[in-house]
Amino acid sequence: MTGGVVGAATDKVPVTVLTGFLGSGKTTLLNRILTEQHGRRIAVIENEFGEIGIDDALVIDAEEEVFEMNNGCICCTVRGDLIRILGTLMRRKDRFDHILIETTGLADPAPVAQTFFMDDEIGSQLRLDGIITLVDAAHLIQHLDDERPEGVENEAVEQIAFADRIVLNKTDLVDADQLAEVRRRIGEINRLADVHEAVQAAVDLDAVLDVGGFDLTRALDLDPAFMTDTEHQHDLTVTSVGIELPGELVIEQLNDWLGELLAEKGVDIFRSKGILAVRGMPERYVFQGVHMLFDGTQGEPWGTAERVSRAVFIGRDLDRAELEAGLRGCLAVPVPAA
Numbered sequence: 001m002t003g004g005v006v007g008a009a010t011d012k013v014p015v016t017v018l019t020g021f022l023g024s025g026k027t028t029l030l031n032r033i034l035t036e037q038h039g040r041r042i043a044v045i046e047n048e049f050g051e052i053g054i055d056d057a058l059v060i061d062a063e064e065e066v067f068e069m070n071n072g073c074i075c076c077t078v079r080g081d082l083i084r085i086l087g088t089l090m091r092r093k094d095r096f097d098h099i100l101i102e103t104t105g106l107a108d109p110a111p112v113a114q115t116f117f118m119d120d121e122i123g124s125q126l127r128l129d130g131i132i133t134l135v136d137a138a139h140l141i142q143h144l145d146d147e148r149p150e151g152v153e154n155e156a157v158e159q160i161a162f163a164d165r166i167v168l169n170k171t172d173l174v175d176a177d178q179l180a181e182v183r184r185r186i187g188e189i190n191r192l193a194d195v196h197e198a199v200q201a202a203v204d205l206d207a208v209l210d211v212g213g214f215d216l217t218r219a220l221d222l223d224p225a226f227m228t229d230t231e232h233q234h235d236l237t238v239t240s241v242g243i244e245l246p247g248e249l250v251i252e253q254l255n256d257w258l259g260e261l262l263a264e265k266g267v268d269i270f271r272s273k274g275i276l277a278v279r280g281m282p283e284r285y286v287f288q289g290v291h292m293l294f295d296g297t298q299g300e301p302w303g304t305a306e307r308v309s310r311a312v313f314i315g316r317d318l319d320r321a322e323l324e325a326g327l328r329g330c331l332a333v334p335v336p337a338a
């Protein structure tokens with residue numbers, strides 16, 4: 001039974017869709033949600049864009065169940081997988097009371113939202129509580145103004161348009177005038193969503209979970225074909241290069257290479273991340289880049305695991321051979337390409 005409005009709101013398990021452009025802070029918010037004492041049992045579904053999955057290592061170990069979907073984009077190719085995972089979760093409803101779906105940074109949230117209205121079984125047991133969109137205050141305008149070929153949607157615009165709540169993150173990277181301009185641009189696209197400013201995605205969880213926010217009428221206003229249109233066109237010029245490299249890297253060479261690479265190509269390299277093996281460092285070195293900004297932190301110790309570096313670059317006009325040669329050039333003992 002799909003039930004009346006009251007029954008629908010109380011019986012169904014709420015689902016939050018966490019979206020936002022590459023590097024905006026989705027995993028940071030997810031980790032915050034997984035570590036905070038909020039009394040909810042949350043099942044997480046994660047979808048990542050990139051040839052090699054890195055996020056599984058970046059999401060903290062939590063008691064919550066995390067399902068990975070890495071073989072395509074949640075809004076199109078792996079939507080069937082999403083429906084299957086939701087089906088599995090519905091059969092184990094006693095184990096959790098909230099579902100959180102983190103989309104890739106290049107996903108259009110509308111088709112993900114559609115899933116909860118078009119599939120009867122899902123619609124009868126789960127309700128879309130809200131679409132939460134993370135925004136990178138330092139890079140939003142660049143992403144909104146990024147020109148796309150005709151007919152290709154700009155995901156950054158779609159993500160804001162469909163948001164029920166917006167977390168305006170990374171406010172530490174902009175001044176008051178820039179922040180006001182970012183807010184103005186957000187307001188041009190979506191006037192209704194509450195905007196919460198944040199650093200390191202530090203928001204009150206009540207502002208993002210159980211918001212009772214998703215409004216189908218508004219979604220239909222935005223896109224009259226919301227319930228029927230399943231086709232959409234990704235920007236196929238954005239691709240990813242994944243590199244796996246056994247051996248140990250020299251930190252100074254790595255920093256020099258990444259610094260130069262991102263200074264020169266950081267407009268086109270939207271996102272870079274890696275779990276790297278560095279000579280003399282017993283822990284994994286976690287590297288994160290968003291356009292030209294990058295930093296490194298210590299991750300989990302390698303222990304007895306084989307020291308293999310994994311890195312992913314996402315962007316336009318990526319030169320795979322050059323990226324591979326560059327990373328290989330940072331090896332302590334150079335190994336020729338296979």
Ligand SMILES: Nc1nc2c(ncn2[C@@H]2O[C@H](COP(=O)(O)OP(=O)(O)OP(=O)(O)O)[C@@H](O)[C@H]2O)c(=O)[nH]1
Nearest residue numbers: 022023024025026027028105169170199200201288
């Ligand atoms: N300066 C600054 N950096 C931040 C902030 N929030 C997150 N970051 C950093 O931005 C980088 C990207 O953050 P993530 O949480 O991985 O972003 P994401 O949206 O999950 O990235 P993708 O999954 O690749 O789309 C990381 O290096 C974070 O530490 C912030 O408020 N300020």
